[in-house]
Amino acid sequence: MKNEKNQSKFSFPVIAALLLIIAGGLFALYYLLINPVPYRIIQSATFLDRVPILFDWVQIGPISFPINVDNFLIFQEFRTLPSRMLIQESYIFGGIVFLISVSFLSVLSEFKKLPIVAGGIGWIILLTVSNFNGLNIGGPSANYPLLILLAGSLLPVIIFHIYGQSLAIWKKWIATAISLAISIILLTQLSPINTPLLFLSEHATLLAIGFAIAWFCWNGHGMISGLYILLAKQNKGIGMKISWQMAVISLFYVGLLFVLFMEVRGDLYIPFFGFSPLLLIVPIGILGWLSIKSKTEQIPNLAASPRLLKALHLLGFGIVFWLIWKLIITGNQPALELLKHSFLYTQIGFSIFFIVYLFSNFLSIMDSGKEIDQILYKPYSLPYYHLRIGGLMAIMVLTIYTQGIVATQVNSLTDNILGDYYYQTEQKLEASILYENSWYKYRKNDRAKNLAAQLLFQLNQPTLAKQHLEESFAEVPQVDNIILLSNRLHRENKIFESIFYLENGLKFFPNDPHLTNNLALFYAKVNRSEDAISLLEAHQENHSIINSNLLALKTKMGSVESFEEQPNDLIGQINALATNNALANYSSDELKSKVRSGVLNENSSMIIQAGIRNLFSERNREDPSNDLKLLDSLGKQEAMLDYLMDLQETGVIRSLGAGRVTEAIKNLNGLAFRNPGSAGYYLSLSSQVLAQNLDLKKSSRELLVAEEKGFQAFQPHHLSTLILAGYKDNAEDIKREYQVIEPKYLVETESQISQYLQIIGRFHEYFPKDLYVLWESFPNSELKADLAIRILSHKSHGLSKVQLQSLAENLKSKIGETPELDKFLANPDWQNNESILSFTRWLNVSEELTANPYFTPLILSAAERITDPLEQYEMLNEASLFNHDPILWIRKIQAAKRMNLVNYAEDALSELKEWVPQSKLDSLEY
Numbered sequence: 072m073k074n075e076k077n078q079s080k081f082s083f084p085v086i087a088a089l090l091l092i093i094a095g096g097l098f099a100l101y102y103l104l105i106n107p108v109p110y111r112i113i114q115s116a117t118f119l120d121r122v123p124i125l126f127d128w129v130q131i132g133p134i135s136f137p138i139n140v141d142n143f144l145i146f147q148e149f150r151t152l153p154s155r156m157l158i159q160e161s162y163i164f165g166g167i168v169f170l171i172s173v174s175f176l177s178v179l180s181e182f183k184k185l186p187i188v189a190g191g192i193g194w195i196i197l198l199t200v201s202n203f204n205g206l207n208i209g210g211p212s213a214n215y216p217l218l219i220l221l222a223g224s225l226l227p228v229i230i231f232h233i234y235g236q237s238l239a240i241w242k243k244w245i246a247t248a249i250s251l252a253i254s255i256i257l258l259t260q261l262s263p264i265n266t267p268l269l270f271l272s273e274h275a276t277l278l279a280i281g282f283a284i285a286w287f288c289w290n291g292h293g294m295i296s297g298l299y300i301l302l303a304k305q306n307k308g309i310g311m312k313i314s315w316q317m318a319v320i321s322l323f324y325v326g327l328l329f330v331l332f333m334e335v336r337g338d339l340y341i342p343f344f345g346f347s348p349l350l351l352i353v354p355i356g357i358l359g360w361l362s363i364k365s366k367t368e369q370i371p372n373l374a375a376s377p378r379l380l381k382a383l384h385l386l387g388f389g390i391v392f393w394l395i396w397k398l399i400i401t402g403n404q405p406a407l408e409l410l411k412h413s414f415l416y417t418q419i420g421f422s423i424f425f426i427v428y429l430f431s432n433f434l435s436i437m438d439s440g441k442e443i444d445q446i447l448y449k450p451y452s453l454p455y456y457h458l459r460i461g462g463l464m465a466i467m468v469l470t471i472y473t474q475g476i477v478a479t480q481v482n483s484l485t486d487n488i489l490g491d492y493y494y495q496t497e498q499k500l501e502a503s504i505l506y507e508n509s510w511y512k513y514r515k516n517d518r519a520k521n522l523a524a525q526l527l528f529q530l531n532q533p534t535l536a537k538q539h540l541e542e543s544f545a546e547v548p549q550v551d552n553i554i555l556l557s558n559r560l561h562r563e564n565k566i567f568e569s570i571f572y573l574e575n576g577l578k579f580f581p582n583d584p585h586l587t588n589n590l591a592l593f594y595a596k597v598n599r600s601e602d603a604i605s606l607l608e609a610h611q612e613n614h615s616i617i618n619s620n621l622l623a624l625k626t627k628m629g630s631v632e633s634f635e636e637q638p639n640d641l642i643g644q645i646n647a648l649a650t651n652n653a654l655a656n657y658s659s660d661e662l663k664s665k666v667r668s669g670v671l672n673e674n675s676s677m678i679i680q681a682g683i684r685n686l687f688s689e690r691n692r693e694d695p696s697n698d699l700k701l702l703d704s705l706g707k708q709e710a711m712l713d714y715l716m717d718l719q720e721t722g723v724i725r726s727l728g729a730g731r732v733t734e735a736i737k738n739l740n741g742l743a744f745r746n747p748g749s750a751g752y753y754l755s756l757s758s759q760v761l762a763q764n765l766d767l768k769k770s771s772r773e774l775l776v777a778e779e780k781g782f783q784a785f786q787p788h789h790l791s792t793l794i795l796a797g798y799k800d801n802a803e804d805i806k807r808e809y810q811v812i813e814p815k816y817l818v819e820t821e822s823q824i825s826q827y828l829q830i831i832g833r834f835h836e837y838f839p840k841d842l843y844v845l846w847e848s849f850p851n852s853e854l855k856a857d858l859a860i861r862i863l864s865h866k867s868h869g870l871s872k873v874q875l876q877s878l879a880e881n882l883k884s885k886i887g888e889t890p891e892l893d894k895f896l897a898n899p900d901w902q903n904n905e906s907i908l909s910f911t912r913w914l915n916v917s918e919e920l921t922a923n924p925y926f927t928p929l930i931l932s933a934a935e936r937i938t939d940p941l942e943q944y945e946m947l948n949e950a951s952l953f954n955h956d957p958i959l960w961i962r963k964i965q966a967a968k969r970m971n972l973v974n975y976a977e978d979a980l981s982e983l984k985e986w987v988p989q990s991k992l993d994s995l996e997y
Contacts, residue, residue, distance in 0.1 A: 084382065099392040109399065110154040123142075126140045131762075141684075164393060206262040294422065300362065311440070335348065336473060424462045428455065433447070479513050486519075506520070540556035557570075641678065658689075670683055687728065690728045695731065702721060731923070901931065914926070921933050925953060940969050
C-alpha cells in the first residue's frame with residue numbers, strides 16, 4: 072500500500088518530466104535535422120519589368136501593324152533581413168529554466184550532507200557566472216542581484232534540509248518556487264535597466280548550459296553501460312559471446328566519437344557522413360536511464376533516494392533538448408559548439424575508461440550467461456572511482472589538445488546572450504558592439520556578424536557595415552553576408568563589385584540557389600543575358616524562384632521557344648501567362664483559374680496588379696462588367712494607390728478585349744489627361760485603336776497630340792494613317808524628324824492598292840450603297856474580299872439582301888464557308904434576335920450591340936429597340952462622336968427633331984455637310 076501511495080504521488084511529476092522531454096525533443100530534433108539555421112532570414116523581394124505583348128494585329132490592305140500592350144514579368148531577388156526578435160521564446164525558455172531550477176533545488180534539499188554541499192557550491196558558481204549582476208541594482212555590476220537570488224534559492228534548500236526532511240517533495244517544490252519567484256519579482260522591481268525580466272530570461276541560458284554540461288558528465292558512459300546492461304539481460308541463461316559484441320560496439324562507438332570530434336574541430340570533412348553529435352543525446356538519454364536505474368539498485372549509499380536521482384536524470388534530459396532548441400533558434404553558435412565539445416569530451420573520456428573498467432573487471436564472467444548486469448556497480452569500489460578520475464583526465468587532455476577553445480566559446484557566447492538582450496530591447500548600438508566583439512572572439516558565429524552589419528546599416532553607418540561584410544567574406548564567407556554586401560553595393564550603383572562578390576561567393580558555395588539567382592539578375596542588368604540564362608538553367612531543377620526568373624528572363628529576351636505550364640507558385644504562373652501572351656499562345660483555363668484565385672488571396676499589391684494585367688491581356692469577348700468591377704474595387708483600396716494608373720490601364724485593356732471601343736478610347740484619353748508623363752503612350756495607343764476601326768482622321772489627331780506629349784516611336788504605318796487622313800504636311804515633318812521610312816504603296820497613285828486606300832481613307836463617310844457601287848467596280852482580288860468584309864461589318868444596314876448576298880459570295884470564294892454569316896443572310900432582319908446573334912458571332916464580337924460605335928448596323932439595331940426618345944438620341948449621339956456614317960447621323964438628326972431639339976438637329980446637319988454633299992442630302996428625307 073505504501074508503494075502504491077508513493078507511486079500515485081509521483082505520477083504527475085513523472086508525466087510532467089516526460090512531457091518536458093518529448094516536447095523539447097521534438098523541437099530540438101526539428102531544428103537539428105530540418106531547419107538548422109532558422110535565424111538566417113533570406114527572403115525573395117520582387118520587382119517588375121514590362122514586356123510588350125501582341126494584343127491584336129491590324130491588317131488594312133497593305134497597312135499592317137501590331138497593337139501592343141504591356142504585360143508584367145515578376146523577377147525575384149534574394150535579400151537577407153535581420154533575424155527575428157524572439158522575445159516570447161526567451162520568456163518561454165526562461166520559464167522552463169525556472170521550473171527545472173526549482174525542481175533541482177527541491178531535490179537538492181533531500182541530498183545527504185556532502186552531496187548537498189557540492190550541489191550548493193555548483194549552484195552558487197552557476198549563479199555567479201550567469202552575469203545576473205548586470206541588472207545593476209545598487210550600481211553597475213553590483214552584487215546585490217546575486218545575493219538576492221542566492222537568498223531566494225538556497226534558503227529554502229537549507230531550511231528544508233535541516234528542518235523539513237519529513238515534508239513531501241511537492242510541498243518543498245511549491246515553497247521553493249514561491250521563494251525564487253519572489254526574488255525574481257524583487258529583482259525586476261529594483262533593476263533600473265530596460266525590461267529586466269527579459270534580461271533574466273536571456274541569461275537563464277547560462278544556467279541551462281551548466282545543467283547540460285553536468286548531465287553530460289553524469290551520463291558520460293551512458294551509451295556503453297546501457298548497451299552492456301541490455302546485452303547482459305538478453306544473454307541471461309544463454310551464454311553467448313557478448314564480450315565480442317561489446318568489443319565491436321565499443322570500438323565502433325569510440326571511433327564514431329573521434330570522427331565527430333575531428334569534424335567539430337574542422338580537421339576532417341566527410342560530406343556523406345557528417346551529422347550533429349548532439350543527435351546522440353537521444354539514445355544516451357534512454358540508455359543512460361538504464362544505467363542509472365541499475366546503479367541505484369546496486370549502490371547502497373546514494374546521494375539521495377533512487378526516485379529523486381531518476382527525476383534529476385529526466386530533468387537533465389529535458390533541459391538539454393530545450394537548450395538545443397534555444398541555441399539554434401537564436402543562432403548562438405559559440406554556445407552550440409560549446410555543447411558539442413563538452414558532449415564529445417565527456418563521451419570520449421568516460422566511455423574509454425568505462426570500457427577499460429568493464430573489460431578489466433568483468434571479462435572473465437561476461438559470457439557466463441548469469442545475471443552479470445546486477446553486479447556492474449557492485450561493489451561501488453575503487454575501480455569505479457578510477458573510471459571517473461580517468462575520464463576527467465581525458466577531458467583535460469582533450470581540452471588542451473583543442474587549445475582551450477571552450478574558454479573562447481564561453482567568452483563569445485556570453486557576448487551573444489547580452490547582445491540578444493540589447494537587440495530585443497531596441498538598443499542597437501550596444502547590440503552591434505557586442506555582436507562584433509563576439510565574432511572577433513569566435514569566428515564560427517554567423518548570426519553575430521550578420522546582425523552587426525545589419526544594425527550598423529540601420530544606425531546609418533554603411534561604411535563600417537560594409538567593412539564587416541568584407542571582413543566576413545575574406546575570413547569566414549557566409550551566404551547571407553554575401554547577399555547583404557552585394558545588394559548594398561548594387562544600391563550604391565556599384566553593380567560590377569556586386570557581381571565580383573557573387574561570382575567569388577559561388578566558388579565557396581557552388582550550388583547555392585540564392586547566390587546563383589542574384590548573380591543571374593545582375594548579369595542581365597549588365598547585358599550579359601546569355602550568361603544569366605545559362606547560369607539559371609544550370610541550377611533550375613526543383614527551385615521555383617529560379618525557374619520563374621528563368622522563364623521571365625527568357626521572355627524578356629525573346630528566347631522562349633516552348634515551355635510547359637507547370638509552375639506551382641503564383642509568381643511563376645503570372646510569368647507563364649505573360650510568356651503565353653508574348654508568344655501569342657492561349658493560356659489554359661486551369662492556369663488562368665489558378666492565377667485569378669491566387670491574386671484574389673494575395674497580399675502584395677505589386678503581384679495583384681501584375682497578375683490581373685496578364686490575366687486580362689487577351690481578346691475575351693465575354694461581358695467584362697464583373698472584371699471591371701473587380702478593378703474598381705481594387706483601385707479603391709489604399710494599398711493599391713501606387714498602382715492605380717496600372718489598374719486603370721488594365722481596365723482599358725479589358726474593355727478593348729471585350730470590344731468596348733467607346734469606353735476604351737474615353738478611358739485612354741482620361742489616363743493621358745491624369746498622367747501627363749505617360750500621355751504620349753496612351754494617346755498613341757488610342758490612335759492605333761481608332762486606325763484599326765478605320766477612323767483615320769480621329770486617329771491622326773490623337774497621334775499629333777501624342778507627339779506634342781513626347782511620343783517619338785513613329786513607324787511607317789503612322790505615316791500611312793496621317794497621309795490617308797489628309798495630314799500630309801504633318802506626315803512629312805514626322806518622316807524627316809524621326810527618320811521614318813515612307814511605305815512604297817503611298818507613292819503609287821494608279822494601282823489597286825491606291826484605289827483601295829482612297830476608299831479606306833473615308834470609309835465611314837460613304838453611304839452604304841455608294842460604297843457597294845465602288846466595291847462592284849473594284850477588280851477581283853484579295854483587296855476586294857477585304858472590302859467585302861468591311862462593308863458587311865459596317866455598312867450592312869443600308870444594303871439590300873441581294874447586295875449582301877453578293878458580298879458574301881465574293882467573300883466565300885476567297886476564304887471559304889461562313890456558316891454564321893449564311894444564317895444572318897437567310898433573314899437579314901436587324902430586329903430579329905437570332906439574326907443579330909449570328910451576325911455578331913460572325914464578327915466575333917460580344918452581344919453588347921453598342922460596344923463598338925463603328926459597327927453602325929448594330930448601333931442602329933440597338934437604337935430601334937429603345938422606346939424612350941431621349942435615351943435613343945443619347946445612344947445615337949454617343950456613337951456619332953466617333954462614327955461619321957451618314958445614315959447614323961441622319962437617324963440622330965431625326966431623333967433630335969422628334970424631341971423638338973431643333974438647334975441640336977441643325978448643328979448636326981451642318982456638321983454632316985462637311986463630308987456629305989448638299990446634293991446628296993437633298994435627295995434624302997431627314
